[in-house]
Amino acid sequence: MSSSRLAVLTAVLALALTACSGLSAAPKPTKSSVDYGAQAMQATQAAISGTYHEPSAQPRPAAPGKKLAVISSGQNAISSLVPANSVMEAAHAIGWDAQLYDGKLDPKSWPALVSQAVASGVQGIVLVAVDCPAVAKPLAEAKAKGIKIVGIFAFDCNDPLFGGNGPALFSSYVDFGPPVNRNIDDFSDLYGADQANTTIAQTNGAAKVVLVTDNEFTSIRHVVEGFRNTIAKCATCSVVGEVDIKAADLTTPNAEAAVEKALREHPNANAVKSPYTAATLAAVSPAVLKVNRAASLYVMGGEGFEPELDLIRKHQGVSAVTIIPSDWYGWAAVDTVNSLFIGQEPADSGLGWQLIDDEVNPPSNNAYKPTIDFRGAYRAAWGKTG
Structure with a gap:
């Protein structure tokens, strides 16, 4: 600007x-x-x-021994690569076993990946840019098994843009804080x-x-x-x-x-x-x-x-x-799944956005980094500091 x-x-x-x-x-x-x-x-x-x-400081002790699946729409697209890799990073930080499934931008492959994740015995699934209607059948099976389902840049089957009549298969959304809270x-x-x-x-x-x-x-x-x-x-x-x-x-x-x-x-x-x-x-x-x-x-x-x-x-x-810091979004998704595991409502992630141009908040020679240490905030909430 x-x-x-x-x-x-x-x-x-x-x-x-x-x-x-x-x-x-x-x-x-x-x-x-x-x-x-x-x-x-x-x-x-x-x-x-x-x-x-800042993300909520409310204590959210890490649920132990969980297994998480990350279904990426395609690691060949940076829009999916960054948040999917950040989910993996956050899952390891909280102490979980996590597996990344690469959809390679081929929607026809996505249902099979969800089915594979369900068959592997996961307790949680994070969908990265994979909307519910594309994987509705295996997602319904996951929900029936009690698997916690959260999306990143992904929308549930009952979204108004899909007609609003589909089943709600997501367990929750990341909480973006006021005024929208969990309304993606x-x-x-x-x-x-x-x-x-x-x-x-x-x-x-x-x-x-x-x-x-x-x-x-x-x-x-x-x-x-x-x-x-x-x-x-x-x-x-x-x-x-x-x-x-x-x-x-x-x-x-x-x-x-x-x-x-x-x-x-x-x-x-x-x-x-x-x-x-x-x-x-x-x-x-x-x-x-x-x-x-x-x-x-x-x-x-x-x-x-x-x-x-x-x-x-x-x-x-x-x-x-x-x-919108996509790496922060990945950590927020793991935090949301953890809250569901321990029976808490998803906490305010603090997520928002910032305007960048060559004069206002000019970019350095690296990827964007927000001024808030969201990783440290989540580790503290999970009791994973030190």
């Missing part, structure tokens, strides 16, 4: 900001773009500071809303967005819903073009070509929203550079994994990212 632009926006919107509320809920629609711009700026300022906080739908929606708020603020309340989506992933659909609804609250903002890519297209020229086409068809666009890091790397950044618009487009990236941060540092078609 340009610090000079932030200063100008803050000065212009200062009076309106005094009337704005906090981030406990998405701002309400308003007919005045200046009024909404003030709310967008307030949300942006909060995202700069970081919306996460609202957490994802608010995350997308914050990305939109920053885009609105950075375009002086006049965002014209090319929205890149991947509707095969439920988490992306929720984030996009939050983003789209928030852009609609700004009277002088709009989504001028939309591109729905698929993960399989990222290994071909198709995804980049589709984004490039949208950018050429919408020369009035001043912003781009990417769905996730892999799409940024394979399609969004290359397309922005190819049309020679890196300097004129505000590009909101994906999850902010290390390769995406590199693009920000080098000014190669990415302006900013809003990072």
